[in-house]
Amino acid sequence: MVQDKREQPIGIFDSGIGGLTVAQAITHVLPEEQLIYFGDTAHLPYGDKSTAAIQAYAVKICDLLIRQRCKLILIACNSASAAAYELVKEYVGSKAHVLNVIDPVIAYIGETYPAKTIGLIGTKQTVNSNVYRKKVDELDRNINLKSVATPLLAAMIEEGFFNDSISESVIEAYLSDPELEGIEALILGCTHYPLIRKQIEKFYARKVDVLDASQIVAAHVKQTLEKLHMASAHLVGDHKFYVSDFTRSFEESTRIFFKRKVHLEHYPLWE
Numbered sequence: 001m002v003q004d005k006r007e008q009p010i011g012i013f014d015s016g017i018g019g020l021t022v023a024q025a026i027t028h029v030l031p032e033e034q035l036i037y038f039g040d041t042a043h044l045p046y047g048d049k050s051t052a053a054i055q056a057y058a059v060k061i062c063d064l065l066i067r068q069r070c071k072l073i074l075i076a077c078n079s080a081s082a083a084a085y086e087l088v089k090e091y092v093g094s095k096a097h098v099l100n101v102i103d104p105v106i107a108y109i110g111e112t113y114p115a116k117t118i119g120l121i122g123t124k125q126t127v128n129s130n131v132y133r134k135k136v137d138e139l140d141r142n143i144n145l146k147s148v149a150t151p152l153l154a155a156m157i158e159e160g161f162f163n164d165s166i167s168e169s170v171i172e173a174y175l176s177d178p179e180l181e182g183i184e185a186l187i188l189g190c191t192h193y194p195l196i197r198k199q200i201e202k203f204y205a206r207k208v209d210v211l212d213a214s215q216i217v218a219a220h221v222k223q224t225l226e227k228l229h230m231a232s233a234h235l236v237g238d239h240k241f242y243v244s245d246f247t248r249s250f251e252e253s254t255r256i257f258f259k260r261k262v263h264l265e266h267y268p269l270w271e
């Protein structure tokens with residue numbers, strides 16, 4: 001029996017479990033969609049990896065998501081979106097629709113902040129790739145982008161340090177960087193950062209808009225499925241969560257990112 005395309009799952013991948021913040025936001029706006037999540041925990045963090053390495057991982061993960069008949073693949077990792085989106089899009093071709101977590105945010109700031117100064121924080125891979133800067137410049141909306149790599153933040157959150165004094169000091173140290181002076185909005189350019197959004201808002205005393213990319217991306221996925229007439233009308237199966245390296249601590253941490261603990265299945269893509 002040929003499955004109705006609309007009932008095929010959405011594939012989501014990330015370097016680890018941080019992308020669950022995006023998956024969570026998607027379940028809110030698209031409750032009828034089945035999700036297949038892949039966290040490449042064997043290779044995390046992507047933020048310090050080379051572009052070539054991330055591209056090789058991404059292609060292999062897409063093979064799995066295509067085998068799982070995903071109608072849409074979302075690269076739910078800023079570092080992988082920066083390093084591998086163009087390649088993945090070409091590789092996947094017509095087998096699935098490919099989205100990344102950067103373009104929806106760029107479109108949003110283009111509409112909301114023309115001629116303003118905007119900040120970006122993310123991993124070294126994301127910031128040093130200059131992808132955000134190039135895309136902002138292509139908008140041609142006179143937006144001045146100031147970016148700072150904040151590599152400690154993802155590891156800090158994964159270790160459970162958020163909403164406490166340790167994370168407050170680290171956040172303050174990074175955001176006090178003179179590069180970020182005078183910004184009107186700050187892009188949280190990493191899947192982990194929605195967890196420290198409130199602390200960042202507090203740091204700026206709500207004078208700077210703090211942009212939670214997971215919500216912007218989830219809204220974009222919804223729009224895209226509707227535009228392509230590919231949105232599911234009813235949930236056809238349970239979500240599935242795979243990781244390339246399983247540890248109990250990853251499974252425990254899913255609670256932080258997905259707001260509930262999920263069962264992680266070990267899927268060793270690299271054996």
Ligand code: DGL
Nearest residue numbers: 015045046047078079191
């Ligand atoms: N998921 C990654 C991102 O959004 C952060 C963690 C990593 O470095 O792998 O950039």
